[in-house]
Amino acid sequence: MKIEIVDSKTPKRGSLVLVVGEGRQLGSFGQQVDKACGGALGKAMAAAARFSGGKGQWLEVLAPGGGSGGGLNRVLLAGLGKTTEVKAVAYEAVGADAVKRLATAGETELAIGAEVLKGTMLPAGEAAARAALGARLGGYRFDKYRTKMKDREKPTLKTVNVLTQAAPAAKKLHAPLDKLAAGVEITRNLVTEPANIIYPESMAAECRKLTKLGVKVEVLGEREMKKLGMGALLGVGQGSERESKLVVMHWNGGKKGGKPVSFVGKGVCFDTGGISIKPAGGMEEMKWDMAGAGAVVGTMAALAGRKAKVNAVGVVALVENMPSGTAQRPGDVVTSMSGQTIEVLNTDAEGRLILCDAMWYTQQRFKPQFMVDLATLTGAIIISLGHEHAGLFSNNDRLSEQLAAAGKSEDELLWRMPLSEAYDEGLKSPIADMQNIAGPGFGAGSITAAQFLQRFVIDKTPWAHLDIAGVAWSKKDKATVPKGATGFGVRLLNRLVADHYEDR
Ligand code: BES
């Protein structure tokens, strides 16, 4: 599917989407099309009593008839609601829903009239650029393993033209957004792939592909990690036939020698729980226990793709958590790269064990301006926040506020959770510096996990931990986020960088 921004004029064929304000308000382009169709659109709106142009309402007008509009297969009217309240995201939703409605409808050409209606405060170029972004994100599909799709199930849509009066401005705004969408797609693909396809080595190979965007990619194997003393990370992977990997990605788009921003991702390519094995029901979901790492890869791709003026490092810890004769046992004591020892009481609390070494390495080597880690870390965060917010834990109010604001603008919501010494009690081990889970009765599993990670933050480095267990995978369709792997984190982090950390 090719998505392009073009000057608005009434298309002669295919399908066309027009935006409508509350009270059935068409814009000037809409009126022009209506005229070309001999007034068919106005009549259709009057006939469909329930269609008022309200937010999220759609009305399909088939074969809209005579005049020069006669070549159109259909016109879809998309309600935006009160025009004074319309924001850019509304255009993303229109682009996304339009593509979803027509992807498999037999149509090959779609035009989206992304005009800004009277009363809406939004640059025309922005509306069009966001509609195009929405079309790509909402039109995402993962069909590669379906070999028996019936013809009528297959997507037919070949081109999407986003029509605007401000094509040059829209194209300029759209270029970086399209790179962002490409980053989100990389993440969604990695997260959707099953664990027989994406395992540490193959995921590292996917990271290497960022080289073509100008990202420098280093891959450390078990030998190198052993030399570095990453006993916590290596302990998690020791039960697997697959070699653990640590991938370091550098994007140097900022001032030479300037301190980088840094992102660290949990990449458990499959989490069986290890010897503390998980129940069978639903275990297949643990193929996406590498979504934090996936988001880091997608973010690096987005930053490099749009040539962001920032120095950024992305570090992903890639392991497979398996039970076997060589697997780590409950009660084993491991020594992390920091020198701190950890008693592994539960081998299913493995995310923190790989992150602690990856975080230490990142800070020691790069002295970053800040470090954000992303991890599908705890089931408990789903109990707290469901699937609407990711948990945000941070030692720094400024970073925390920047992240929360970025999440709001990109609709990747965060909710701040507490960190506090009082929770440390549960991590006391009778034999080592700490244990990897709090004992029974402590509760607050997501917070104790974050407290554990905080012990690996060096010298008050501004740090934030995003527990994305509830938001990395979705069972319901949202406009720009179809069911399945969401790509959560890429838009958020890209926005964080764009708003606060790029050289001007
Ligand atoms: N990957 C899981 C967390 C998870 C659960 C992610 C459900 C997505 C959906 C993590 O490694 C894990 O197993 N956490 C345990 C920790 C416990 C043993 C302290 C959990 O949440 O049950």
Ligand code: MN
């Ligand atoms: Mn686990």
Ligand code: ZN
């Ligand atoms: Zn896990």
